[in-house]
Amino acid sequence: MSGQPGNLYWFPPGKPVYVGPHHYLPDGMVYVGTGLRAVSGRMAEPALIDPYLPLGRPVSRAVQIGYWPSYCGVDPNCRATYLNWLATGRCDRDVDIGYVFLFFYGLERRLLTELAPSNDPRSEWQYLLAELTRLLHIYTGSGSFQSYGRSLLDYAQTLNASANYVPPGPPRERQGYELPSSVRLTLGTFAAQGKPLPWEWAFAWYTCHPEVSLRTPAKRCDKEFRTLFGWRYVGQYGHGMLLKPNKTMLSVSHRPASASFMSREFVAKTTLPDVSVQRKPFAAIAELARKAETDLEPYSRWLGKNPEGRGRLEAVALLPDELAQQHRGAATKEIREWLERLVQDKPMAALKAEELFQWIAPARADKLTKKETVVLAQLLAKLGYGLEPDVRFGGPSLRAGDWATVFRLAADAPMAASEGYLAAALLADLFVAVAAADGSLGREEYDLLVRHLREQLVLPAREANRLNGHIWWLYHAKPSVKGLQKFFAAVSEDQKRALSAFLIQVVCVDGVVAPAEVAVLERVYGMLGLDQTQVHADIHQHMSGATAPPTEPVIVREGQPEIGVRIPAKAADSSEPAAPLDMALIQRKIAQTADIAKLLAGVFEEEEEGVPAAASDAVAGVCGLDGAHTALLQRLQEHHELGRAEFQELAAAHSLLPDGAIDALNEAALDLCDELVCETSEDDIQVNPDVLKEMLAAP
């Protein structure tokens, strides 16, 4: 270029320009010349490339050129770097974002002050917007550039007044303190057209909302959070939620990044409704999202402890159901196939417990801890299988050499035992234990008994599955019950009667009494110290209806025979075929067994490995705290800040629960010096060393 002052400044797209001898800018889109003033008139235009200004040597591209750069204001080396970047296609990812901004200032000026909006794809307006979109895809690392760039793009597209405008994609996070215009525009467009809101935009509405602060699970497991939200949104709303247009109209504003404008604001009014002011649809979306955050919490916490653990089976066990079922990790695939092979088309499979150990890498090879058993059970449950014995349902933890059963879970299978289930399971335990006590029952009888039990203890389908698994496990494992005799001896007379009556009831519930059952009952009567021959009398009494279930009216006072009308004799009904089972009655009976269950619970409870007494018993308390809390306080001296998981372990070492311990320590600290000793956030705990010292010094 010839360098006459006062010539045209803007080189439109495709018009090449030389700046000095070395810099050939092939496709324009810059202001070149001298003397152009800023839009505000208060300074030289920051985007103007003045060819007479000295150029140095290009420096490292990453050298920052500072905020609010201007071409005439930066040093000669940076100018050379800038021209290099322009000359090489404006796509170098490593360049300092300041250079991109310098170029952006030019686009901003051209779009906002010199061009008229146009929908023609060959227009300069559209060309510049395409260039801006290209840059936004390259320089994704700068939040500031993304924010200004998107804001300009949204504003410009709004000016185009095309009601069909849908921004290229939802923004990933909020920039600044407002819901991004692109989100507001899209919401308005969908509402105006009566189209359902796709999940990506619903998600952006939540994540970019100014009142939302994302919780740790949403940040640490952002992909999982996104997916979970998406699935659940689609599950609930199908193609999407329908938004109602409201009367408030949407206007989109852009505050230019370039200093040229002196923070002038550009506002574009639209005819779209501003849906973002509606509380109701947002509340529904927010509830969905918050639930997803909460459901990801266990998984997120585990990842906090094991940052590299994504995809490990222990992690899959903690995922929300939907995510676990769809999990495609290698390990997940392997165990899923293994389970398929194991169970195949049978309802359940029995196996040696150690075969299961491989999946969760336990600390010891010979047995799992309670916690490990829970992880295993949770993992299998996520994949659609149940495990017996299951700690969560009152079973013992697994040991190598023991039997276990794996079975398919019903879709709505509970994750905790109901009373009815506990009672039924205990009863099965009792029957099998008694039957197996001295092995005098024949194999066939034993099989029959087990089959019978399964038929008799009727539970809703969602629990029946597990009970079957449990009985199958009992069948294989024949858990020995050492204390049975002792237990029966200690039962009071009333309890004995209640227990025997209950057992009779259960045995007779289907109207058929199997010989094996009678044998078991005889033995129980013996153990209870009751007359064994009484069994037959009791069964007879029950079968003949003498001991009516308590659901019928109870006789309060015997009536006196009165002379009156002769009542016809009752028709004999004993010959009638067995009536179909009264399911409701069975349900009721099982529900009534809570007391019996409590009674029996004592026998079968695994010998609890006595909770080890905390090492802190000997510690003298300070500040009115007990020994355990004081010991914990002392241990905190070693830390200024510690992760939640670390604190949990520390608390557990002193037999304390974490949140309660923090509460108690802080309460004592407030009493002493009106300051907190532990400041907590979702992820970590900060210790105030001054307060700590003061507390430990206090009597």
Add this chain to the structure above:
Amino acid sequence: MMLDIKPRDRDAIVQSLRAGVVPRTGHQHIQVGRNNEVKALVSDIDRVADGGAAIRFVIGEYGSGKTFFLFLVRAIALHKKLVATHADLTPERRLHSTGGHARSLYAELMRNISTRANPDGGAMPNIVDRFVTSALTEAQAGGMNVSGVIQKRLEELSEMVGGYDFAHVINAYWQGHDTGNEALKSDAVRWLRAEFATRTDARNALGVRTIIDDANFYDHLKLMSRFVRLAGFGGLLVCLDEMVNLYKLTNTVARNANYEQVLRIVNDGLQGISCGLGIIFGGTPEFLTDTRRGLYSYAALQSRLAENTFATDGLVDYSGPVIRLPNLTPEDFLVLLARLRHVFAVGDPARYLVPDEALQAFMNHCAKRIGEAYFRTPRNTIKAFLDMLAVLEQNSEVEYTDLIEAVAIAQESNPDLEPLPDEAEVETGAPEQDDDELVSFKL
């Protein structure tokens, strides 16, 4: 006497007041007047801490500082080692409903539940942890089974409505902790916070048969108050603000059902039946005495809440269930401005930004601009005063005399006094509304 002011309190107070909301901490620094009212409530709190019951209606005009007063009481309760919680009533959160609105009020209360060490809400795990820890300690000392100890300690709850499942859920929390079952633990907390919407979900997650729902809202408050005592706290203080929302219910049946619930609470409170539970209602005068829609429209409540007929002509009785908050006087207001100046200077008189005369000048200006309302509804006036101090702090060359005349103060209007919507207009086209409100639709 001026107390020491911590920078953290100072920031909290200044920020909240400038935003026009009641600060969460540091109330003692800016509480002015109302000594007798505070004393009455402190005695309530002491009674609750002794295992008694308390019931109060704090009645004040719009903008007179009800909410501030409730927060102050809440802070005192926390200081005295009670568990405290608060919630505003809204059209979606009520004491009685068949459409989930009472459960949603309970859920809000449980989300806001606070202890002294955790005054910003969300303290449910802290409370349960402390209970379980104490059971754990007892079990260790006696070589017993932890579940057994929990069961024994919660025996007294089991006889109350919902108590059996409550105990079961606490035990589930312990089981979850003991077996590393985070899901079980968080489900237990969700149950306690009334976040389970259906029985089926609760049964599958925890094996319980019931959930906290509309029907057992108050029973569960009573359970919770006993439980916090078992966990080592003094009792439970519940602040229910914006009771005017019941007054605004257009449907008579729904409104009366809510007042019936109030009556039940009042009866229990006055008879001392609810143990370790204090409930404070905050509302405007029309909520109390309007004979068409207010509490006085419900005869049984009117007779219980009628004020002492001897307490007239300046005599007051603070022992009745109703406490009427007087408006601030200009003198109170001057003291308040002085306090604010003191707080702003972090308690250091050398750092006062304006001299004493400025306070008077500011009041004169306000009186000129919006009349006597400036001390009756002080929210905007306080905000303006703090804004002025903020400008003075950042621009040391500016004199307060330059600023005072420029201070703009908006007059406040009471949104509750706007005419209630015509019954036909009420939330048309909202099918998910409670069915007891459907009665008010005109087709």
